[in-house]
Amino acid sequence: MSERRFRFGYVLASKKVSSFIQDSLIKHAQENGIDLVPIDLDKPLIEQGPFDCIFHKLYGPEWRKQLEEFALQNPTAIIVDPIDAIEKLHNRLTMLDVVNELKIAGDNETIGIPIQIFVGENSESLLDAITSQGLHFPVIAKPLIANGSADSHQMSLVLKPEGLEGLKPPIVLQEFVNHGGVIFKVYVAGEHVKCVKRRSLPDIPEEKLGMLENLISFSQISNLTAQDQNDDSFAELIEKAVMPPSRFVTDVANQLRDALKLHLFNFDMIRDEKVGNRYLVIDINYFPGYAKMPNYETMMTAFFLDIAREKLNNESR
Ligand SMILES: O=P(O)(O)O[C@@H]1[C@@H](OP(=O)(O)O)[C@H](OP(=O)(O)O)[C@H](O)[C@H](OP(=O)(O)O)[C@H]1OP(=O)(O)O
Ligand SMILES: Nc1ncnc2c1ncn2[C@@H]1O[C@H](COP(=O)(O)OP(=O)(O)O)[C@@H](O)[C@H]1O
Numbered sequence: 229m230s231e232r233r234f235r236f237g238y239v240l241a242s243k244k245v246s247s248f249i250q251d252s253l254i255k256h257a258q259e260n261g262i263d264l265v266p267i268d269l270d271k272p273l274i275e276q277g278p279f280d281c282i283f284h285k286l287y288g289p290e291w292r293k294q295l296e297e298f299a300l301q302n303p304t305a306i307i308v309d310p311i312d313a314i315e316k317l318h319n320r321l322t323m324l325d326v327v328n329e330l331k332i333a334g335d336n337e338t339i340g341i342p343i344q345i346f347v348g349e350n351s352e353s354l355l356d357a358i359t360s361q362g363l364h365f366p367v368i369a370k371p372l373i374a375n376g377s378a379d380s381h382q383m384s385l386v387l388k389p390e391g392l393e394g395l396k397p398p399i400v401l402q403e404f405v406n407h408g409g410v411i412f413k414v415y416v417a418g419e420h421v422k423c424v425k426r427r428s429l430p431d432i433p434e435e436k437l438g439m440l441e442n443l444i445s446f447s448q449i450s451n452l453t454a455q456d457q458n459d460d461s462f463a464e465l466i467e468k469a470v471m472p473p474s475r476f477v478t479d480v481a482n483q484l485r486d487a488l489k490l491h492l493f494n495f496d497m498i499r500d501e502k503v504g505n506r507y508l509v510i511d512i513n514y515f516p517g518y519a520k521m522p523n524y525e526t527m528m529t530a531f532f533l534d535i536a537r538e539k540l541n542n543e544s545r
């Protein structure tokens with residue numbers, strides 16, 4: 229593979245281009261035989277090739293049509309990832325379905341999701357639904373649609389039944405699980421997996437519930453600015469949190485990758501404070517902010533090389 233060069237076309241929002249397509253990534257990939265080429269959406273895709281691989285975070289009927297046409301004419305090229313598979317992550321209710329199918333063999337750890345229910349525009353008697361499903365306060369209200377818009381990240385922590393009045397369906401109501409104020413974000417790029425710790429919402433002790441407001445709104449808590457993250461008490465909390473066993477993380481990541489049929493995603497995982505070896509997946513994101521990981525160029529280039537090998541295999545079939 230040493231003298232062969234590979235052309236990887238990409239389509240990403242301009243914000244994502246600035247964060248992900250850094251000079252350091254372009255250079256590292258180039259040194260390993262991979263040329264990263266921006267695709268111009270104002271021209272037909274088919275005229276911009278050849279591409280060995282196309283990676284993208286874009287949806288909509290026009291782009292779907294272009295990709296389908298390209299795939300038909302270039303059957304050995306690799307599309308990372310199929311739009312249908314990506315779109316399954318746009319619904320917060322169904323995005324976590326696959327987690328219940330995972331079979332984690334082994335020691336002590338278990339994986340699952342928090343209890344959750346769907347609340348539509350015409351849902352009546354929310355409180356009855358909550359009680360019948362065994363949901364306990366506090367709960368988190370999440371917009372049903374997770375399509376990357378600012379609104380889709382707007383969450384509410386509902387601490388008491390009175391707080392339900394302020395919600396705007398369609399939403400998913402998910403039980404809030406105390407987890408020590410730290411989440412584990414697991415970044416997956418094909419077979420490459422990296423787990424990092426991030427700040428989360430603090431635990432809510434049962435005896436404090438009565439003293440709090442009915443409803444608290446928040447957005448992208450794990451993504452706070454570097455300054456916020458440097459806050460001493462949070463830094464200490466994160467530092468002290470014990471990582472989940474890496475064998476367990478890799479097993480969950482590999483099985484999720486196969487079940488979702490996606491190469492590029494991350495998932496947010498929390499550890500139940502009450503049952504210390506029980507982990508819950510609460511969110512899965514397509515093409516997340518890989519550049520936040522130190523040395524992301526190495527992991528991404530290793531992934532690109534795996535795809536290049538797969539492309540060569542396709543050609544020789
Ligand atoms: O921009 P970044 O680097 O913060 O990445 C966002 C992700 O942050 P993370 O890497 O998990 O810390 C972010 O993850 P969270 O939902 O915050 O867990 C999303 O993946 C977000 O994409 P979208 O807005 O849902 O389409 C990602 O945003 P886009 O870059 O895709 O707009
Ligand atoms: N069930 C839950 N229990 C406790 N904390 C949660 C739960 N769900 C979400 N959170 C907290 O809220 C944050 C945002 O929720 P998430 O589903 O990850 O939405 P987003 O897609 O905007 O990242 C999480 O990073 C975590 O800190």
Ligand SMILES: [Mg+2]
Nearest residue numbers: 450496511512
């Ligand atoms: Mg999240």
Ligand SMILES: [Mg+2]
Nearest residue numbers: 374511512513
């Ligand atoms: Mg998300």
